[in-house]
Structure formats: structure tokens, C-alpha cells
Amino acid sequence: MSLGSISINCPWEDNSPEPLLDICGKYVIAHPETFCVLHQLSGLWFLRPGTALPTELCERLISLWQDINTEALDDRFINIFRDLANTRLKRVTLRNSSVSDDGLGVLLSHNLIELDISNCSKLSERTLNNINKYGDSLLTLVIGKTKDILPSSVSAGAQLEPSTGKDGSPVSELRKREYILRTPNLRKLVVRELIQPKDDGYFVMLLQPLTKLTHLDLSGCFFLHDIKYLLPMKNLVSINLHCAQRIQDTIPVLSEIKTLKFLDVSQANQTYGMFECPDTTLANLVSSLPNLTSLDISGTNLSGDGTFDEYRDSDDKEHQRDVEADLCDIPGLRCRINNPLEFLGLYNTLHDACHRNHIPARVITGDANEEQILAAMEAYLDRPDVLVKALNELFHIFRFETCHDQKRALNLILLAMLRHRREKHIQISGSASLFYIAKTEDKNSLSVRTRQKIIGVLLDAMETHLDDSTMMRNGCLTLCQFRIPQDVLFEYRRLVQLLLRLIKGRDNGDDFVRRIAIYLLNSLACQVDGEQKELVGDLGAIETMLKLISDRLQDDMHDDMLEIAWSAMWNVTDETPINCLRFLNGEGMTYFQKCLKAFPDKPELLRNMMGLLGNVAEVKDLRHRLMTPELLTTFADLLDSNSDGIEVSYNAAGVLSHIASGGPEAWTIDRPTRAEVLERMVAAIERWDLASKRNINYRSFEPILRLLEVYHTPQCQHWAAWALANLTRVYPDKYCSLVEEEGGIQLLQALLASPAPYSRIKILARIVIVQCQHYKEDGSLERMDLDSNT
Known part of the structure; x- marks a missing residue:
């Protein structure tokens, strides 16, 4: 959110061991048979009889499942919480999951107090019925961009079954019951980018029954109309109207909500953030809200044109000192000179307001310096379009300048990449900065957990955007900055599988990616034990290398990839008889003789080939084939x-x-x-x-x-x-x-x-x-x- 600093919980900051709860949780998630029973026909997991899980463990299992699995969370795992007697849930986050209406119904039956279902594509309006069924306990509901849950209209003809009014005309069931959400105790509601409803009463019906709301986020919502329906809400302390339509019309009503502490009226497109009298509008708004501590006016002209400089033209030094005592480079905020805001969003404002010197706020988002950029990343983690711009600006700091708060920058990069795995440009920009972090001279000071988190996030990004050559380059080059294989042993199988896919693939036409992938694979096969060498062979490394060699021979091409292919097989066959057999069965000796004939004067190639054959000759049962x-x-x-x-x-x-x-x-x-x-x-x-x-x-x-x-x-x-x-x-x-x-x-x-x-x-x-x-x-x-x- 952009309404002040968020708390970033990054357990990978120090070098302490991973909590035992997380270690055990990750194991049982990877092996659900340890505490669950699989129903063969439905494919659903059921809690094993005699097993009971406390609330803390249940909630942590859901969180860990989403952390360690690249596949979206779905009903198969969620079904274990159907056992209400032996599982407990209060707070659930399903962001970006594939849970269906039925699966969410299972979770809601626990009488949750917090629920986040942002970007859950498989949910429909059936979920609304379930939310209303179990809505008495809900205190926080984050619907986000999950568009199909809320009805598109409350007028006649709405999706719910209609009834008939006194005059015989149809009346929607929604109109009849006079609410959309039956969540009487709700304190926080987040609904984003709801652009379908056009009838005047939609948001009245959505919000008016929620009399206990304290935090409301309607980012990107259209057709808010006259927001006077917010005035009866006596407890509102936070309103987020980022990118809301016709934000200018909302200011008079917002000025009357005296309880507000956090207000966001920012715009992503400056065209929609233009006010006729920006200085007066901002001054009136701020002076009307005595409790305001956080304000975001990014993408608007509310910061003025930055001409509050007349004192500089005075020759009277004493006058300059008097004026400077009341100096404010944002005219509309002069009333806050002696009571600075805790947070002020100035990202992408007109006239580069964030570059001004005298701004009455403790934390400012913008692009003027590292602190402003990091503040922007922290505040706008849920805004991909803004976040990618901030990530690009941070990348330029890493590339051309010096990042002074590298730990904070790293945490924010990882959070951004974790939260927006499918946003390609966020992954590309974030991985570019990770390269410079991993490349620095003090990279050895990174803790084991930090390295593992970086590597895990990189692999997530590469697997999600496998067809993008820029992402593959960034990922491979960053991985090369770590100690191979020591730093990646915890993800050995996963990384080998990914590299083999890159080596095989030709769709992106980037031979550089294939080169660096085969280099990494060769490094992975070196200095590991026989079990891991066998694994590399099991995953198809020998066959992949032989295919690459065959292609080079067909093109009569000698290059470093040909030599590394033989080197990789040399490493993989070292004291590993099964891989030696794979080499022979793959017509490896034929390729050896062809390479010897085609490239007789290539020392590295000859050495690598003979080294491999030395491994084959060590295996007594295979010598007869030589x-x-x-x-x-x-x-x-x-x-x-x-x-x-x-x-x-x-x-x-x-x-x-x-x-x-x-x-x-x-x-x-x-x-x-x-x-x-x-x-x-x-x-x-x-x-x-x-x-x-x-x-x-x-x-x-x-x-x-x-x-x-x-x-x-x-x-x-x-x-x-x-x-x-x-x-x-x-x-x-x-x-x-x-x-x-x-x-x-x-x-x-x-x-x-x-x-x-x-x-x-x-x-x-x-x-x-x-x-x-x-x-x-x-x-x-x-x-x-x-x-x-x-």
C-alpha cells in the first residue's frame, strides 16, 4: 500500500538456521503422505485419522506450500482442512492461487477473521455466497483483482435470481436484500479495478452496510459516483483511491471525513490527475483533515509547479532567514511545515516535485535518490506498473552508482519478485539488480539463507519465463556469481532440469544462453558425489550432450560448446558406471571417432574426450566394448x-x-x-x-x-x-x-x-x-x- 511504510519480514537477513517448524513443514508438504491420505478417484488429500494440527501450523503450511511450490495452490491440498475437528484456521492468504469455489468454501467454514483472495482466477460468484454465509467473523477481506466474485450490477437482470416488485417489474435479489457483502464486522476491505458496475447504487449497496470499516481500498475502481455514501462511516482511518475514476470529484467528500489518517488519491497516468487549482485544492484538503499522517498525490499536479522561490531573489539576508523558517516547496502543504507528514507519495508528480529541497514529510516516494526509490518500492509492492519503474531506477543505481542500503534493497527486490512471479518485466528488472548484488566484493557476507532465497527466486523467475532470452541471460549470469556447486546443492535437481531445458531449447535463438547453461551444468557435475552425478545422468545430461555434439559435427563446427559438452560428460561419468553405460549406449564412441577425425588438432577437445574414456575404461564390465x-x-x-x-x-x-x-x-x-x-x-x-x-x-x-x-x-x-x-x-x-x-x-x-x-x-x-x-x-x-x- 502507499499509505505509509509497511513492515517487511525478511527471515533470510541473518545467518541463523531456518526454524525447525519451517524445515519440518517443507518436508511434509513435499511428502504429504506423511500426514495425509490420497483419495485415488478425486485426487484430493484428506488428513490422516488421528492427526490434529493447531492453528499456527495449519496457517504456516499454507504459506510454506505457496513459498516452495511453483504450481499454484489448489483444492487438492486445501482439502485437508475439511476436517474442522482437527484443523484450525483464522488467517489465510491465497494470493495468485488456483483454489476453486469449493476449496474456498472449505476454508471459510473455519470462520476466518482474515482472507486474501487477490488474483484467484478460478473463483466465481459462488464464492460471494460462501463469504456471506460465514461472514460474521471476517475482519479483513482482500478481494483485489479477483473480478468474478462480485456481481457486475445490482439492477434488474443481475446474475442472482430476480424477484418481482410491487409494480410487477423485476427486482434483483441484490436489491431485495439491500447488501452485496454480509460481513457486519468487517474492518478492512480491498477491492481493486472493479470497472463493470455502472448503476448509481452499486457502491452504496457494497459499502453502506459495512458500518465498522476502518480501512477501504478501491484502487482502480470506476463509477464511484458521488462518494457521500462514505460519510456515515464514522470509523474510517484509511482510504485508497489510487487510479480511481474522476478523482477530482471525490476531494470535497474526502475533506469531510475527519477521522482519516491515510489517504491515497494518486494516479498512474498524469492525464487523470490534473486539478484546476492544485495549490488551493491540496491546502484545503490537508487543513480539513487534522489527523492525516500519510498522503499520496503521485501522478497528479497537486504538488504545484515548484515556484515557491521568491526569497532567493531578495538581497535582504535577514528577510531570507525569516522566509526560510517557513519554507515549503509544495505550496499546498505549508500548513504542515511544523507538523510534517509521516509519508508523502510524490512518485511521477508533475514538475518533478520529489526533487525539491523543502518538503514537509519524513518518508517520500519518488525518483530523486536511493531513499525515495526504496520507499516507492516498499509502498507500491501491489502496483506492478509503478513497481517495475522503481526497479529499473534501482538497477541504474546498482549499475552506475553505489547502493548504500543494500540489505533493504535486496529484501525489496526479492519481495517484488516473489509477489509478482508472472510479471515478466518485474522479474527481468529485479534479476538485473540481483546480478550486481551477487557480483559485489562483499557478496561473501551474504548469509546462507540469503543466498538460498536469491537462488530460489531466480529459479522461480526462470521457470516461469523460460521463453524470454533476457530473463534467461540475467538468471544464468547471476547464478554464475555464486559458488558452484556449493551454494546451489539445496536446489540441485531443479537447477539441472532447468539448465538441460535451456541447452536443448533453440526457440529463442540465443546461443549465449545455451553456452552459459552448459558451462553451469559442467560446473554442477564437478566436485559432487556419485549420487548427484547419477541424478544428472538420470535427468538426461548424457543424451543432451551427445545431441549437441551431433549437431556440431553435422555443421562441421568446433567451438567452446563442443569442448564443454565433452567436459561435462567427463565429469558426469567420473566413478559413475551407469553414466558410462549411457555414453556407450548413446553411440558415444562413434561421436568420439568422428570428433577425432574432424578436429584432430584441438588440444582441449582431445583432452576432454580421453578423460571421459578413462572413466569408461575404469568400469570392468564395459571395457570389452572398447x-x-x-x-x-x-x-x-x-x-x-x-x-x-x-x-x-x-x-x-x-x-x-x-x-x-x-x-x-x-x-x-x-x-x-x-x-x-x-x-x-x-x-x-x-x-x-x-x-x-x-x-x-x-x-x-x-x-x-x-x-x-x-x-x-x-x-x-x-x-x-x-x-x-x-x-x-x-x-x-x-x-x-x-x-x-x-x-x-x-x-x-x-x-x-x-x-x-x-x-x-x-x-x-x-x-x-x-x-x-x-x-x-x-x-x-x-x-x-x-x-x-x-
């Missing part, structure tokens, strides 16, 4: 490659080591021979520099350590020992402890005690053991000056 003359010849030839340093040669030797670890009987082809390949592999290993820096990341050495036990083929041990010696020498902080943790030292000592391995293998084994001993003793290891060809 055992073809063509593939083995290719792997052997790649041993001589200098592409990307030693990486391609190293990965080729790794593939061959795992294949050879099956023993001579597993080598089922005649050419190339096993002995020939093993000889070439050893020659390649001996060429590598033991001090080579690596473009590789190991989470576990288990596959390498298994090769240390292959005594029947010492060449396999040779490759494994060299790999461990290189990694512990170049990256001791990262890998020495990993060797010890996974039992590598014992395996190396056993290797040294055995007569089978040849001397070069034992030299490498000793290097690893000594490296790890020094690291353990010193805490940090001074690299040994060992010649790689010792």
Missing part, C-alpha cells in the same frame, strides 16, 4: 601426442592401463598386439616430465590405486605410480593426504616388497612415500629436487 582394433590403434597412437602438454598422452595411457589390467585373456584382438601397446605406453610414460603441472582434478585415487595391485602387468603399475608421484610432487597440499586416506601408502610399500615390479616403478613408489612423509611431518612440503628420469 576392445576393437580401430579403437586400440587410436589409443596407442594418442600415446605419442604432445597435445595439451602431456594430458592427451597421459589419458590415453590411463585408458590402456585399465584395459590391460584385465590380463592377456581379456585382450581379444590380434592387432595391435598387447605387448606392442604396452611397450609404446611405457615409452610414453618415460617421456613425461614428473614436474608437469596438470589440468586435472581427482576426488579419489581409488581407480589408480587398484592398478598398483596388478602384478601380472607391471606396466599398469608403472602408469599408476607415475600419476601418484607427479600429483603428490606438484600438488602436495591437495593429494598427499588423499593418498594416505585411501590406503595408498600400504599398497606402495607392498609393491616395494614384491620382486615383480621393475626398478623404475619402485623408484616412483618411493618418491610418493617420501613426499607424503615429508608433507605429514612438516605440514607443508618442500618439493624434492628429483630428476624425472632417475
Whole structure:
């Protein structure tokens, strides 16, 4: 509302853990079978027998359901509150839900005291009957823009069944009963953008019976006519007539409502906010309302033309001081110089009133500075057209200036995006500012809950506006500012699904979005455990990457997306046999050979492809599918490659080591021979520099350590020992402890005690053991000056 500052409850501000109630509530909502029973025919949930839920829990479950679900709330969940003996409700917000008349009837039977049904598209005039049936207890009713609840007319021919008057003419049932809402104790009513009724008595019949009203919001309503029907309401303290038709005609009556504290006569279109004598009109209005603390005149000319400057032309300094004591740049508010308003709305007023220096109000909405913009966002959260303008202005502050109250700005951006999920321009503008917030140097100061809220809101926006390339760009670029995958693990499945849809989709023609999506997916697949890698495979990542590779081959195109596709599959197949099988079943080896033939001189591509095949070769049950003359010849030839340093040669030797670890009987082809390949592999290993820096990341050495036990083929041990010696020498902080943790030292000592391995293998084994001993003793290891060809 624009009638003063609202309270913003943002539980994600601090780094305290999420309340246990919310954690449990989210779990049972995601698993309703824990406390409900599903009726198979109707699809409705019923409360499980023996379960009782207190009021606080019932209301929180509805709120949490709307927070964590992208689908609109509907009757299936609401039905659990049919059990009046074991559930309790008093305050319910159904904003933007898909609850039907029947579902709302269930809720109303709880004798609610507060109800918000804004923008509930499935409600009809049947709901009005239910509201009137249970209306005695209602204190707050927010109908908002839900247009079909209230009748379009109260004259003859209205929707309700007509009866006949004394003269034989039809009389509507509404006229007969003389009310629309039977809510005798109602204190607050919000009805917005009601433009259908044209008969003079409509708003009289709607409002006159509501004698206890204190807060009335008729924003955007037409045909209010003479609003004298408000005068008998002796308790009114708040009236909102934003964008109401012919607002000029309402001022005389409003001036007579002496109890008013909050008044909004603002307009979205300046054309409708023009007053003939703006200074006099405003002065008379304000002086007539002694209790007024909040006034919104945005979009009107009531602020005057800003010419109250004559004192500046005086040469008499003493006179200037006297005038300045009574200075007011809005002539109509001079009477409030010594009693400033708590709130004054000046957004989009004529003559840029918000830019003036002397305004008698403590909080002002406008676009003159950060404070005014944030005040506007806070005040106009329910006005999308105004809110998007304020969001754009805030974005410019983030982009070109410095936002001083970033916490407040962040809270308001998130609230705006949460409240208006389907308003595309709000989502785009809000996400643009979130990018700069996430990008700042002090982003690490954001709490875990804050990061999660930002990420959750971004995913909501992206899923809702999937076909808008600007929204996708903003969302992906902002997500890139977080730590991947650590910060997004709580929404891992959801994010992977979204990214795969972006990678597959070509409708928006934005290759940049696809590039950044595949980059994010690759990052998500890295440094996660096997369960999550399996999930990525289950969701179709392998098939999506292979399709992308196929498209690139068809177009004879080598680019970064082709390389990242192979990198993503390399990560997803790491120690994940099921994904290796998916790769093979998807004709992955065919694409490998085609890429090798089409792009033989691309180091990154070769490294990524061979890294992936190394993962496949680690799976014993899949090795036979690599055992073809063509593939083995290719792997052997790649041993001589200098592409990307030693990486391609190293990965080729790794593939061959795992294949050879099956023993001579597993080598089922005649050419190339096993002995020939093993000889070439050893020659390649001996060429590598033991001090080579690596473009590789190991989470576990288990596959390498298994090769240390292959005594029947010492060449396999040779490759494994060299790999461990290189990694512990170049990256001791990262890998020495990993060797010890996974039992590598014992395996190396056993290797040294055995007569089978040849001397070069034992030299490498000793290097690893000594490296790890020094690291353990010193805490940090001074690299040994060992010649790689010792």
C-alpha cells in the first residue's frame, strides 16, 4: 500500500538456521503422505485419522506450500482442512492461487477473521455466497483483482435470481436484500479495478452496510459516483483511491471525513490527475483533515509547479532567514511545515516535485535518490506498473552508482519478485539488480539463507519465463556469481532440469544462453558425489550432450560448446558406471571417432574426450566394448601426442592401463598386439616430465590405486605410480593426504616388497612415500629436487 511504510519480514537477513517448524513443514508438504491420505478417484488429500494440527501450523503450511511450490495452490491440498475437528484456521492468504469455489468454501467454514483472495482466477460468484454465509467473523477481506466474485450490477437482470416488485417489474435479489457483502464486522476491505458496475447504487449497496470499516481500498475502481455514501462511516482511518475514476470529484467528500489518517488519491497516468487549482485544492484538503499522517498525490499536479522561490531573489539576508523558517516547496502543504507528514507519495508528480529541497514529510516516494526509490518500492509492492519503474531506477543505481542500503534493497527486490512471479518485466528488472548484488566484493557476507532465497527466486523467475532470452541471460549470469556447486546443492535437481531445458531449447535463438547453461551444468557435475552425478545422468545430461555434439559435427563446427559438452560428460561419468553405460549406449564412441577425425588438432577437445574414456575404461564390465582394433590403434597412437602438454598422452595411457589390467585373456584382438601397446605406453610414460603441472582434478585415487595391485602387468603399475608421484610432487597440499586416506601408502610399500615390479616403478613408489612423509611431518612440503628420469 502507499499509505505509509509497511513492515517487511525478511527471515533470510541473518545467518541463523531456518526454524525447525519451517524445515519440518517443507518436508511434509513435499511428502504429504506423511500426514495425509490420497483419495485415488478425486485426487484430493484428506488428513490422516488421528492427526490434529493447531492453528499456527495449519496457517504456516499454507504459506510454506505457496513459498516452495511453483504450481499454484489448489483444492487438492486445501482439502485437508475439511476436517474442522482437527484443523484450525483464522488467517489465510491465497494470493495468485488456483483454489476453486469449493476449496474456498472449505476454508471459510473455519470462520476466518482474515482472507486474501487477490488474483484467484478460478473463483466465481459462488464464492460471494460462501463469504456471506460465514461472514460474521471476517475482519479483513482482500478481494483485489479477483473480478468474478462480485456481481457486475445490482439492477434488474443481475446474475442472482430476480424477484418481482410491487409494480410487477423485476427486482434483483441484490436489491431485495439491500447488501452485496454480509460481513457486519468487517474492518478492512480491498477491492481493486472493479470497472463493470455502472448503476448509481452499486457502491452504496457494497459499502453502506459495512458500518465498522476502518480501512477501504478501491484502487482502480470506476463509477464511484458521488462518494457521500462514505460519510456515515464514522470509523474510517484509511482510504485508497489510487487510479480511481474522476478523482477530482471525490476531494470535497474526502475533506469531510475527519477521522482519516491515510489517504491515497494518486494516479498512474498524469492525464487523470490534473486539478484546476492544485495549490488551493491540496491546502484545503490537508487543513480539513487534522489527523492525516500519510498522503499520496503521485501522478497528479497537486504538488504545484515548484515556484515557491521568491526569497532567493531578495538581497535582504535577514528577510531570507525569516522566509526560510517557513519554507515549503509544495505550496499546498505549508500548513504542515511544523507538523510534517509521516509519508508523502510524490512518485511521477508533475514538475518533478520529489526533487525539491523543502518538503514537509519524513518518508517520500519518488525518483530523486536511493531513499525515495526504496520507499516507492516498499509502498507500491501491489502496483506492478509503478513497481517495475522503481526497479529499473534501482538497477541504474546498482549499475552506475553505489547502493548504500543494500540489505533493504535486496529484501525489496526479492519481495517484488516473489509477489509478482508472472510479471515478466518485474522479474527481468529485479534479476538485473540481483546480478550486481551477487557480483559485489562483499557478496561473501551474504548469509546462507540469503543466498538460498536469491537462488530460489531466480529459479522461480526462470521457470516461469523460460521463453524470454533476457530473463534467461540475467538468471544464468547471476547464478554464475555464486559458488558452484556449493551454494546451489539445496536446489540441485531443479537447477539441472532447468539448465538441460535451456541447452536443448533453440526457440529463442540465443546461443549465449545455451553456452552459459552448459558451462553451469559442467560446473554442477564437478566436485559432487556419485549420487548427484547419477541424478544428472538420470535427468538426461548424457543424451543432451551427445545431441549437441551431433549437431556440431553435422555443421562441421568446433567451438567452446563442443569442448564443454565433452567436459561435462567427463565429469558426469567420473566413478559413475551407469553414466558410462549411457555414453556407450548413446553411440558415444562413434561421436568420439568422428570428433577425432574432424578436429584432430584441438588440444582441449582431445583432452576432454580421453578423460571421459578413462572413466569408461575404469568400469570392468564395459571395457570389452572398447576392445576393437580401430579403437586400440587410436589409443596407442594418442600415446605419442604432445597435445595439451602431456594430458592427451597421459589419458590415453590411463585408458590402456585399465584395459590391460584385465590380463592377456581379456585382450581379444590380434592387432595391435598387447605387448606392442604396452611397450609404446611405457615409452610414453618415460617421456613425461614428473614436474608437469596438470589440468586435472581427482576426488579419489581409488581407480589408480587398484592398478598398483596388478602384478601380472607391471606396466599398469608403472602408469599408476607415475600419476601418484607427479600429483603428490606438484600438488602436495591437495593429494598427499588423499593418498594416505585411501590406503595408498600400504599398497606402495607392498609393491616395494614384491620382486615383480621393475626398478623404475619402485623408484616412483618411493618418491610418493617420501613426499607424503615429508608433507605429514612438516605440514607443508618442500618439493624434492628429483630428476624425472632417475
